[in-house]
Amino acid sequence: MSLRQTPVALALSVAFPLVFAPATPPAFAQSVTPASPPAPSQAATGAKLSATAPAASPAARQAAPHTAPPTAPQAGSDAASQPASHPRSSAATSAPTQPLGDITVSATRTERATTAVPNTVTVITRKDLDRRDARDLKDLLSDEVDLSVKAMTPRFTAAGASTGRAGNEGINIRGLEGNQVLMMVDGIRIPQSFAFGPFASGRADFVDLDSLSAAEVLRGPASTSYGSDGLAGALVMRTLSPDDLLKDGKTFAGYAKLGLQTVDSSRTASTALAFGSGDWSSLIQASIRRGHETRNQGDDHAANSTRTAPNPTDIDTRSVLAKLAYRVNAANRLTGTAEYRERKIDTDVLTGLTVPTATPAATAVIGLTANDRMDRKRVSLEHRYEDLNALWVQQATTQIYVQDSQTEQYSYEDRNTAADRTRYTDYQEHLIGLSTQAQTQWQNQRLSYGVDVSRNHIEAVRDGTVPPAGETFPSRPFPKTRYQLAGAFLQDEIEFGNVSLIPALRFEHYRLTPDTTGYAGQAVKLSDHALTPRLGAVWRATEWLQPYVQWSQGFRAPTPDQVNNAFANPLYGYSSIGNPNLKPEHANSWELGVRGGLGKDVRWQLSAYDNRYRDFISQEVVSGSLATANLVYQYINLSQARIKGAEARAVWDVATGLSLHAALAYAEGHSTVDGVESPLNTVQPLRATLRARYERGDWSGWASLQHSSRKKASDISSGGSTAAPFAPGAYQVVDLGGAYRINPTLSLSAAVTNLFDRKYWRWGDVSGVAANSTVLDSYTAPGRALQVSLRADF
Template sequence: MQLRPTPVALALSLAFPLVFAPAFAQTQPASTNTPAAATAENPRQLGELTVSATRTERSVDAVPSTVTVKSRKQIDRRDARDLKDLLADEVDIDVTAMSARFTAAGASTGRGGNEGINIRGLEGNRVLMMVDGIRLPQRFAFGAFASGRADFVDLNSLMSVEVLRGSTSTSYGSDGLAGALSLRTLSPEDLLVDGKTFAGFARLGAMSVDDSKQATAAVAFGAGDWSSLVQASVRRGHETKTQGDNGVANSSRTKANPADIDSNSVMAKLGYRVNANHRLMGTLEYRERKIDTDVLSGITAPPANGGALPATAVLALTGHDKSDRTRFSIEHRYEDLNATWLQQATTHVYVQESETRQFSYEDRNTAADRTRLGTYKERLIGVSSQAQTQLANQRLSYGIDLSRNTIEGVRDGTVPPAGETFPSKPFPDTKYTLAGAFVQDEIEAGTSRSFPRCASSTTSSTPRRRATAAASCRCRTRP
C-alpha cells in the first residue's frame, strides 16, 4: 500500500524550512573550512591525559595505544560501587565476578568477589594492576579458596583510573601482558585549588541492587609548605540481586545466597615542599572487606524418592571471609622544567601488606562436621624511580623498578581430605624478586619541532610522524 501526503501536510513540510531558515543561518559559523581558533569566548577543550601508556603525561589522542581514562568527575557521576560497575560500559574490558556458590572443601565459585580484569580475553595475573605505581596483590585460587584483586581498591579514594589495552611488558614487565590498570589516589593538591588552605567533601549514597549504604568524607589542610589529607569511607551492603527466582535452600537454588558485606577504608597523606623544585609526600592507606555468607545453595537437596539423606549430606554451610591491605609509601618528586638535562624525577619507596582469610563451616548429617580455614598473605617491599630529559626534539624517559614480595599460604581445618594432614601449604613459602630497568626515546618531527615543556600543551601540536623506541631489561628470580 502506498501512502500519499495530504495537502495540509505537504504545505507544512514546505513552510517549515522557510520559517526556521533565518534562525539556523544565524547560528552557523562564518566558515567551516578550518577549525575555529581558541578564544576567550570559545576556549579549546583539552583532551584527557594518560600516564600509563608511555609513563609520561601525554594526550590520549597522541599515544599509539588504546587507553580509557576516568577522571574524578566521571567516577562521581557514575556512582559506581566498585571497578566492575565503573568499567561496565567499556569495550574489551570486563571485571570477572560471579555469585557466591562455593562449598566447604571443593568449589570456590564466586568466593573471590571481583577477581580481576579481563582485557581482550586475557585476565588473572597477566593484567597489571597498580595503585600509585604500587602493584596490587596477586590473584590466587586453590580448592575452595579464592582470592581476588579488584576488591582491594576503594573508588572513593581515587582521583583517576586508567586502563591500557595491549601489552605493557616493555615498560612495566611481563605481568602487563594483557594490559594495565593504573589508579591514582587523591592528593591534598586535588582539593586545595585556587589558593585554598582548607577544603573537603562528604557524600552519602544508597543502592538497591545490593541494598547497600555508604558514607564518604575527605578533608584537606594547607599551611605554608605543609599539606595534608584524610579520607575515609564506609559501606554496608548485602548480596547482589540476580535474575534467579528459585529461593529454595538447597542445591537447586538460583537466587543469590544471603550475604552481609562490610567494607572500611581510610587514607592519610602528609606533604612537605622542600623548595620550589623538591617535594615529599607520605601516604598511609588501609582497606578491609568482610563477607558473611549463608551458602544455601550448598545444602544437599532431599532425595527425590523420599528416602533418607546420606551420612555426608550437608545440612548447613556458612562462610566468613576477610581481606585487608595496608600500604605505607614515601614519594619524592623533583621538577624543574627550565633545567638543561633533568626536568622531572619521581622516586617511590613503599611497603605493602595484604592478607585474605576465608573460613567455612559445614554441618553434615551424621558424618563429622567439616571446617576449612585458608589464608593467603603478601608482603611487598620496593622502590621505583623514573626521570625525564627533554632535548630539542626528543624526550628521554628512563627508570628502574625493584621489589621483593614474600608470599605465604596455609590450609587448615578439620576432617582433611584422604592422604592429607592439616595444617598444610598449597605452595612453598616464596620470595619473589622483580627487578627491571627501561629506557624510552620519543622522537617527534613535523610542524612541531620540539617537545613542549608541559603536558597540557601537547594538544596544540600536530605532529606528522612520531617514532618511539623503548628498550628494557627485566629479570625475575625465586631464591
C-alpha cells in the same frame, strides 16, 4: 598482620637520584615561559605545572585540533606510573569511554595527550568517577566495550568448588584476564589472584573507588613500561592528593557523601578533608559501605543446591587514606601516604546444602556458613624533583613503599551424622619496593629512564578438620616464596614535525626463591630475565586523519604456585611436582589505528590489533596413567594463543551541553595445543554502547544503551567436558542517570540501571557453566536497580 620495617639500605641507595641538576635551560625549555614555583597549597603530590609550561613533550601540547591544548595537567604523585588529572573540554567529560583528547601517563610513563600515543587508552577522571558513582570496578567499566570484570554468583562449597568466592576477580582486557593483566595503585602492584580447592582470592575488590583521583586503562602489552605481567594491558590508578581538593588558593576543602543502592541493599558514607598551610598540605579520606548480596533474577529461594536466588550475605567494607605533603623548595617535594582497606563477607551458603530426602546420607550437608576477610595496607614515601629549566634532568620521581595484604577464608560445614568439616585458608603477600624515574628533554625529544625493584614474600596455609584422604592439616599449597623483580627501562620520544616516534626498551630480571619450612613437597628455585622492546609512531597528517601504529612485546613471569605446586595423594595415585625450567609467558602485539575529526564537533577513532602469545602455562599430566594410578602433574609451557579484533569510537557534540558517544568492539581468539586449535573463552562477544550526555546549568543527565551479541557455540571451548557449554543470548540494557545542584554546597544524583528489568547473562560471568545446568538463573545479571547519593562540597 603488621607492616614490617623497611630496610634502610634500600631506601638510601637510590632515594634521591640526580636532583641537583644544572640550572641552564635547554633548547626545548627555551621555547616556552618557564614554570613558576607552585603556590603554597600546591605541595608534594598533585602539584600542578604552570599553564604556560609544556605538558612534558611537544606531542602533549599538540592535542588534536578539535580539542583544547591540555594546559596545566595535574601531575600524578608518581609520574612514572600514575594517571594525571587535568581539565577537559565539555565534550571530553561526557563519558569514561571517550579515549580522545585527555592526558595519559600510563601509555609512556610520561604525560602525553591520548591523541599523541600509538595505542588505545581510556582516561577516567575524578569527575567521571563522581558522575558514575559506581560500587566497584565492575560497575565503573560496564560501558567499556573491550573491558569486563568477572564476578560469578557465589555457589562455593566447604571443601570443593570455589565458584564466585573470589568476588570481583579482576579485569579482562581484550580477551585476557586474571594475573595476565597488570593492576596498580600509585605505582604499587595490587595483590595477585590465587585459587586452590575451595579457596579463591580476586583482585578488583582491593580497590576503593572513593579514594581514587583518576584511573587509566592501557591496551596492549605493558611490560616495556612496568615489567612482568600486563600481557593484555594495565589498569593504572592514582589516589587523591591534597591538591585535588585544595583549588583556587583554598587552605581547607573537602566533601561528604551519603548513598543508597538497591542492587545490594547497601548504604555508603564517604568523606575527604584536605588542609594546606604554607609548604605543608595533608589529606584524609575515609569510606564505609555496608550491604548484602548482589541481587540476580533467580526466583528459586529453596535452602538447598536447587536455589537460584543469591545466598544471604552481609558485606562490610572500610577504607582509609591519609597523605602528608611537604614542599622542600621550588623544585623538591616529599609526600608520605598511608592506606588501609578491609572487606568482610559473611555468607549463609544455602546453595551448598543437600536436597532433602527421606533417608539422608550420613555426609549430607545440612548447614554451611562462610566467613571471609581481606585487607590491604601500605605506606609509601615519594620524592619528586621538577625543574623545567634544568640542563640535564628536568624531572625525577622516586618512591619507596611497603604493602601487606591478606585474604582469609573460613567455612563450617554441618553434616548429617558424619563428622562436621571446617576449612581455613590464609593467603598473604608482603611487598616492598622502590621505583625511580627521570626525564631529560631536548628541543625535539624527551628521554625517560628509570629502575623498578620489588621483593614480594608470598605464602599460604591450609587448615581445618577432617582433611581429605591422604592429606594432613595444616599444609601449604606452595612453599613460602620470595619473588623478586628488578628492571630498567629507556624510552625516547622524538618529534619530527607532525610525526612522533617512540622507541622504548626494558630489561627485567626475576627470581623465585622458596622456603620449605612447613612445606611437605620438594621445591625448586627459578630465575630468568626478559628483554621487551616497544616501537610506536603517530602521524598528525591532517585534522581529520591521524594514523598511528605500535609494535610491543610483553611477558609474565611464572607465579610461585606454578613453579612449586608439589602435592601428593598416594591413596588416589596422583601427585604434582615443581618445574625449574618453566619459562615466562610472552606476548607479541600490533595495533594499527587512525584518529581524526570532522570539524570541531565530531571526533572518531578506528583501531585494529593482533596479539600473539606463546608459552602459556598450563598444568598437565607429564607421566603415569589412570591405569597405573601414578599420575604426575606439572606446570609446563604448552599452548600458544592469538587474539585479534577491531574497535571504533566516536564523539559528536550535537549542541551546547549535549553530546553523543558511541563505541563498538569485536574480537576473536583461539589457543593452540599440539597443533589443535580451541576457542578462547576469555574473549568477549561483539559489544557496542551508545551514550548520551546533557549538562546545562545546575542540571545534568545521561543515558546509555549497552548491546552484547550472542556468544556463538563455535566460539566456546568445552574445556574437555562432555556437557555442552552455556551460550547466553544477545541483550540490550538501558541505564539512566542525572544530577541536580541544589546550591553551591549540596548536590543530588540518582541513576536507574537495567531500566527495563531485562533478564540476561553476561558472558564473563557464566563462562564454564554447562548448558544443561538446572541453576542457570543464579548466574543472571541484576535486574532493575536504583541508586541515590547526596553530596556536600565545602
